[in-house]
Amino acid sequence: MKKIKIGIIGAGKIAERLHLPSYKETKKAEVIAICDIIKKKAERLAKMFNIPKVYTDYKKMIKEADIDAVSVCTPNYLHCPITVFAAQKKKHVLVEKPMALSIREMKKMINVCKKNKVILMVEQTQRFDPAHEVFRDLVQSGVLGKIVAVRGKLGHSGPEFWSDDSPWFFNRKKSGGGVTMDVGIHILDLIRFVTGKDVDTVAATMNNLVKKKIKLEDNVEAVLKFKDGTMGVFETSWSTSPYEVTVQVYGEKGKAIVSQANFDPQRIRAWKVDPKNPYNTVKEIKVKIPKKSRHINPCVYFVNCILKKQKPFIDGVEGMKSMAVILAAIKSAKIGRFEKVKI
Numbered sequence: 001m002k003k004i005k006i007g008i009i010g011a012g013k014i015a016e017r018l019h020l021p022s023y024k025e026t027k028k029a030e031v032i033a034i035c036d037i038i039k040k041k042a043e044r045l046a047k048m049f050n051i052p053k054v055y056t057d058y059k060k061m062i063k064e065a066d067i068d069a070v071s072v073c074t075p076n077y078l079h080c081p082i083t084v085f086a087a088q089k090k091k092h093v094l095v096e097k098p099m100a101l102s103i104r105e106m107k108k109m110i111n112v113c114k115k116n117k118v119i120l121m122v123e124q125t126q127r128f129d130p131a132h133e134v135f136r137d138l139v140q141s142g143v144l145g146k147i148v149a150v151r152g153k154l155g156h157s158g159p160e161f162w163s164d165d166s167p168w169f170f171n172r173k174k175s176g177g178g179v180t181m182d183v184g185i186h187i188l189d190l191i192r193f194v195t196g197k198d199v200d201t202v203a204a205t206m207n208n209l210v211k212k213k214i215k216l217e218d219n220v221e222a223v224l225k226f227k228d229g230t231m232g233v234f235e236t237s238w239s240t241s242p243y244e245v246t247v248q249v250y251g252e253k254g255k256a257i258v259s260q261a262n263f264d265p266q267r268i269r270a271w272k273v274d275p276k277n278p279y280n281t282v283k284e285i286k287v288k289i290p291k292k293s294r295h296i297n298p299c300v301y302f303v304n305c306i307l308k309k310q311k312p313f314i315d316g317v318e319g320m321k322s323m324a325v326i327l328a329a330i331k332s333a334k335i336g337r338f339e340k341v342k343i
């Protein structure tokens with residue numbers, strides 16, 4: 001069986017915690033090269049994960065390492081140039097969130113991958129949480145009736161508690177912004193995934209409330225108007241401890257919540273209203289959550305998409321649709337009114 005040969009670009013936290021352990025879960029792929037501008041970071045992970053080739057220049061790795069695909073795990077501002085270079089050299093690309101810093105960059109990534117007939121997948125982790133997969137099925141099954149409103153929150157204590165040597169998260173030129181770019185994209189993409197709906201306009205307010213040493217927003221509240229009229233809210237924060245991800249969906253026949261905030265092992269609660277007494281009576285809908293994602297994990301799914309020549313459900317266009325809302329939210333906070341989501 002042909003194995004897909006992977007090169008990792010960026011030997012930081014997400015490579016160590018997600019990409020490298022995830023590729024290990026399939027026999028259909030092997031990571032044969034790793035690159036970081038800081039050689040000892042690449043060497044450390046190469047040793048930990050048994051990777052034969054180490055590079056400090058991603059262009060050299062892509063040209064020389066005999067790989068089929070790359071995982072782009074670098075700071076955000078490099079997602080576009082690395083994707084473009086890799087695609088031009090006919091390598092499939094799995095790029096970390098946020099996909100890129102602007103619509104122009106994202107279109108460039110999509111076009112170059114299309115032209116070179118390589119897969120472009122955006123690593124939106126939340127879509128691979130088995131609770132989120134089941135929650136989406138429930139919401140889209142119609143059991144809650146017409147969806148009227150959705151509310152989502154994703155927050156944690158900030159990037160400095162995730163990776164203690166990554167100051168780039170707080171450098172606007174390298175990150176593209178504060179918590180909105182870093183965490184807001186997770187919850188907004190999850191809302192889109194769960195509802196299957198596209199956002200038309202957004203109004204956001206952003207503030208720096210806790211991390212006074214940085215010049216970026218650490219808390220955001222935003223109102224969403226979907227194209228079909230559904231209403232929504234998303235919140236994101238770098239001062240929520242412990243980590244929380246919650247989505248609530250309100251339908252005309254019931255409501256449901258998925259959460260990792262209250263340490264409830266069930267995680268999903270859903271209720272159907274009694275049509276005879278909707279004011280007071282509900283019936284719980286029981287939901288079973290499997291231990292693993294139906295796709296195993298994002299990296300295994302990426303490998304399977306390459307082997308099957310299949311478009312990922314979170315491809316460049318889908319990634320760009322979520323990022324377009326985030327970029328519109330940032331603009332709306334600046335101008336102080338609703339902003340149309342433009343692609």
Ligand SMILES: NC(=O)c1ccc[n+]([C@@H]2O[C@H](COP(=O)([O-])OP(=O)(O)OC[C@H]3O[C@@H](n4cnc5c(N)ncnc54)[C@H](O)[C@@H]3O)[C@@H](O)[C@H]2O)c1
Nearest residue numbers: 010011012013014036037073074076096097098125163166
């Ligand atoms: N999906 C998720 O849940 C999730 C979680 C955390 C981070 N991320 C994303 O992953 C990406 C990396 O984040 P991280 O937390 O691993 O950051 P990090 O700082 O730990 O790692 C980034 C690495 O890239 C290296 N690097 C910088 N420039 C490079 C270049 N030109 N060539 C090769 N390597 C280079 C850095 O030296 C560093 O080791 C970001 O885009 C971030 O948003 C995603």
